[in-house]
Amino acid sequence: MDNVIVITVDGPAGAGKSTVAKKLAKKLGLGFMDTGAMYRALTVKALRRKIKLDDEMSLVALAHETHIDLVDESGAALKVLLDGEDVSEAIRSSEVTNNTFYIARAPGVREVMVHWQREMGKRRSMVGDGRDLGTVVFPGAAHKFYLDADFKVRCQRRIDELKAKGQKVDEAALEKDLAERDRCDFTRKVGPLKKADDAILIDSTRMTIDEAVETMVKHIQGMA
Numbered sequence: 015m016d017n018v019i020v021i022t023v024d025g026p027a028g029a030g031k032s033t034v035a036k037k038l039a040k041k042l043g044l045g046f047m048d049t050g051a052m053y054r055a056l057t058v059k060a061l062r063r064k065i066k067l068d069d070e071m072s073l074v075a076l077a078h079e080t081h082i083d084l085v086d087e088s089g090a091a092l093k094v095l096l097d098g099e100d101v102s103e104a105i106r107s108s109e110v111t112n113n114t115f116y117i118a119r120a121p122g123v124r125e126v127m128v129h130w131q132r133e134m135g136k137r138r139s140m141v142g143d144g145r146d147l148g149t150v151v152f153p154g155a156a157h158k159f160y161l162d163a164d165f166k167v168r169c170q171r172r173i174d175e176l177k178a179k180g181q182k183v184d185e186a187a188l189e190k191d192l193a194e195r196d197r198c199d200f201t202r203k204v205g206p207l208k209k210a211d212d213a214i215l216i217d218s219t220r221m222t223i224d225e226a227v228e229t230m231v232k233h234i235q236g237m238a
C-alpha cells in the first residue's frame with residue numbers, strides 16, 4: 015500500500031492523547047494505534063512471568079515471543095490482545111501503570127516495539143499516540159502533534175477519570191506517580207518524550223477533548 019498516511023500525537027501522561035487520538039482517527043476514518051497500550055501489554059506478561067524488570071536481555075527475549083494486537087472496531091473501546099488474550103482492562107491496573115516504565119526504558123524492547131509500530135503503520139492509514147512517534151517511529155509522518163497540558167490539570171484529569179470509575183483516589187500519591195512518570199519519560203536515553211521540531215504544539219490545559227480534536231482537524235485541513 016503506497017498511499018497510507020500516519021498522524022502522530024505525542025505528549026506526557028494525562029494530557030488526553032489517547033482519547034483525542036482515538037476521536038481524531040474516528041473523525042477522519044483512520045485506524046488508531048495506542049502505543050502505550052503495547053508497552054503496557056508486554057508489562058502484563060513480564061509481571062506474570064516474574065521477569066526481573068531490569069533484566070533487558072530477558073525482556074527483549076520476551077518481546078520476541080510475544081504477539082500484541084490492537085483491535086480497533088469503530089464505536090468500541092480499543093481492544094488489546096496479548097497472545098490472543100484480551101488484556102484491555104489488565105493493562106490499566108496501577109501495578110502495570112507503575113511498572114511499564116521499566117519496559118519502556120529498555121532500548122532493546124523499544125527496538126522491537128518500533129518495528130511492530132512501523133509495520134502497523136504500513137498496513138493502514140492511522141493516528142498513533144505515544145511519546146516518540148513523531149521523533150523516532152514515524153519521523154516522516156504526514157501530520158505531527160504534541161499534546162500538552164499543565165501538570166496540575168493532568169493530575170486532576172486522572173483523578174476525575176478514576177473517580178468516575180468508582181475508584182478511591184489517593185491524590186497526593188497520584189501526583190507523585192505522575193511526576194515520576196514524567197521524569198522517566200523525559201530522561202529516558204532512548205525514545206524520550208520530546209516534541210518533534212516539526213510537530214504542532216497543542217496546549218489542552220483550557221481545552222475540552224473536542225476542542226483539541228477540532229484544532230487538530232483544522233491544522234490537517236490547512237485551516238489553522
Ligand code: DC
Nearest residue numbers: 049050051053114115118144145146
Ligand atoms: O500513554 P500510556 O500512559 O499508556 O503509556 C504507558 C507507558 O509506556 C508510559 O510509561 C510511557 C510508555 N510509552 C513509551 O515509552 N513510548 C510510547 N510510544 C508510548 C508509551
